[in-house]
Amino acid sequence: MLAAGVGALLLILSMAAQSATRVEGVRVWPAPDHTRLVLDVAGQVEHNIFSLKGPSRLVIDLKNADLKTDFGRLDLSGSPIRKIRSAPRNGSDLRVVLDLKADIKPRSFQLEPNGQYGHRLVVDLIDEGGRKFDEPAKPTVTQDSAGKRDIVVVVDAGHGGEDPGAIGPRGTREKDVVLKMARTLASLIDKQPGYTAKLTRTGDYYIGLRNRTLLARKHNADLFVSVHADAFRTPQPKGASVFALSQRGATSETARWLAQSENRSDLTGGVSLDGRDDTLAGVLLDLSMTASINASLGVGSSVLGNLGKVAKLHKSGVEQAAFVVLKSPDIPSILVEAGFISNPQEEKNLSTQWYRDKLAKAIMSGVDEYFQKTPPPGTLLAWQKQQRRGSASVSQYRIQRGDTLSGVARENETTVSELMQFNGLRDDRVMVGQTIRIPAS
Structure with a gap:
């Protein structure tokens, strides 16, 4: 017993x-x-x-x-x-x-x-008592241009640390590829006169999705660029993409799947409008978000066009999806998918320095192309554009039947807001026979 x-x-x-x-x-x-x-x-x-x-x-x-x-x-x-x-x-x-x-x-x-x-x-x-993130520096000022500031671009390398992101057939991790590419892009931005770059992460660690946008705000960013190299369920999809925020949701099944995959990393956060009446806060947020999305679509289109010169595109236009990192109501934000790491050939390309450099240069060209046309007020680029306008001749155009101000702006490589300001117009309506002044581009 x-x-x-x-x-x-x-x-x-x-x-x-x-x-x-x-x-x-x-x-x-x-x-x-x-x-x-x-x-x-x-x-x-x-x-x-x-x-x-x-x-x-x-x-x-x-x-x-x-x-x-x-x-x-x-x-x-x-x-x-x-x-x-x-x-x-x-x-x-x-x-x-x-x-x-x-x-x-x-x-x-x-x-x-x-x-x-x-x-x-x-x-x-x-570490509550220590350094949170890198303290945002004051915007860089170019000394020989009447004290005008640089355009600040915050470059965000997706994932990091315990979150490897997508993993290719050969084991290539998204977090490693995009960090290398983000560093290259930041270096190109810093070398361009009138620009300053900031990185959300400089090493292999994870930052919450909401904290990435908060960090961009701390740096007083004029633009937020999040770099990714995602995957799909099958190896067939390939090509680079550019996303802006959609308030209604994604514009394609692929976009919806990608947005859900990214957002799973961080489930908390939101925009604070303390001290505002609910109705007023909603109106202000809608106005700010609409302006931010429009600017995001503008810079996104420019970046996509330049990417198309050096790589295959997944879609011909800027897609829109509900990525959390794009939900800053006051900062134009784009998410660049450098390619599908689930595609064997694109995984191989993204693993090489020469291909990542090519993509980074294309993104930089797109960003500069956009800001040369619509520079933020108070920046070196805005001052340079004003100088060129002041020294250039002004042409005149007589409105014909069927003309719109947006069409005239497009034909003359300018913007509707610039034509309105240049001609003292209160809105974008024009009449047949009306003569407007066109600033030299």
Whole structure:
């Protein structure tokens, strides 16, 4: 009887040990405003976290868990973690202790398996007292142009850190490709007189989708360009695309699928209009959003046209979808899909520096082409355009039957708003026989 009882007890203990959730791996992703610790677990795990002071520590208790990885091999450089310790607790539980360099604000959540990783427990160590993101510098001023500022373009490399983005047939990760391309684009922008570039991320770490647009606002951006290289369900789709925001939703099935895929990374956020009446706030937001979308479509069309000179296009026009990173109501924003990484040939192209450089140069050409025509007030480009206009001759045009102001503007390589301002018009209506002045382009 005693032997049978002991055997049964051992069997129960063995079954309990086998049912414990295994911690199979660990990763650390340091970012400017936080560090992300990721534990690979065999399944959902019940856990609890709390902070201790004197010295600073973070305790992570995992219920019914077993450690199957080595914390000692982890590279902790660039993170607030001095050391990671672990020990069994209450017989079947696991306690993990992070010895910290300073106090942090912890946040934890679990992620479902994706194409690269299984179940994960994520612990964010948020440095509230330290540097959030790179502090936005004052807009660069060109000294020999009457103190006019540079146009600020914020370049956003999609995904990063624990979020690899799309993965090609040969294992090429979207997050790596777009970071290299974003760096090249930012370098080209900085070399162009009258422009300054800022990157949302400079390394392999993740930034929330809403935080990317907030960062653009901190930098007083005139334009936000998010660079991606996404995938589709099948390997056939190929070609570069440019997206602007759609208030009604996506314009194609592919666009809808891509928007849903991107937005899954971040499910919170919104625009704040504190202190405004609901009706007034709605009107202001609608007006701002409409202007922003129109400008986005303008710069997007210019970028797409230049991309079409160096690469195959997926669609001939700018598409519109509800990407979260495009939802800034006051900053023109475009999302550039450099190609489909799920297509074997495009994956191969995007893995090469020469092809990424070619795409980056095309994007820069499109951006400059747009801003040369419609530069923001107070910028070097706006001042240069005014100088050219002042020194150029002015022509006149007599309105014919069937003419519209937009058609006249298009024929003379100018804009409706510029013609209205140049001729003192209150709206865009013109009459047959009316003579308007045309500034030299």
